[in-house]
């Protein structure tokens with residue numbers, strides 16, 4: 001068993017089963033972490049409000065098979081805007097657990113979560129990209145489902161559902 005602290009942004013937080021929560025963090029030193037919070041629904045749980053999406057936290061984590069978040073202090077937060085929510089969704093879609101990326105962390109702590117910047121830091125250059133379908137240079141969307149860019153005419157909301165990002 002290993003115990004460590006992580007300075008991190010909460011990317012996502014969902015109930016898992018009756019009482020537990022599954023939380024995705026993006027941490028400065030560890031990259032993406034998927035951690036469990038046990039009995040998150042209990043009244044006594046002081047962790048839950050701190051582990052809201054877009055919060056910056058200092059998290060105490062133990063590794064025992066998987067990761068378990070045993071404490072989390074809120075250190076700040078990014079504005080709860082649609083733009084920021086989409087940005088952290090994109091980060092969660094495109095990053096793998098355990099891959100650190102200091103450039104991405106710098107974007108996160110700058111507080112300016114622009115889809116374009118996030119894509120570029122993760123190797124999806126926007127500048128020379130063209131629509132996957134028609135090769136139009138006027139790209140407007142990125143889909144994390146097939147990792148392709150699309151122009152306004154070729155974007156298919158039905159197919160990609162929420163996995164589509166306005167650049």
Ligand SMILES: [Zn+2]
Nearest residue numbers: 131134151154
């Ligand atoms: Zn197109």
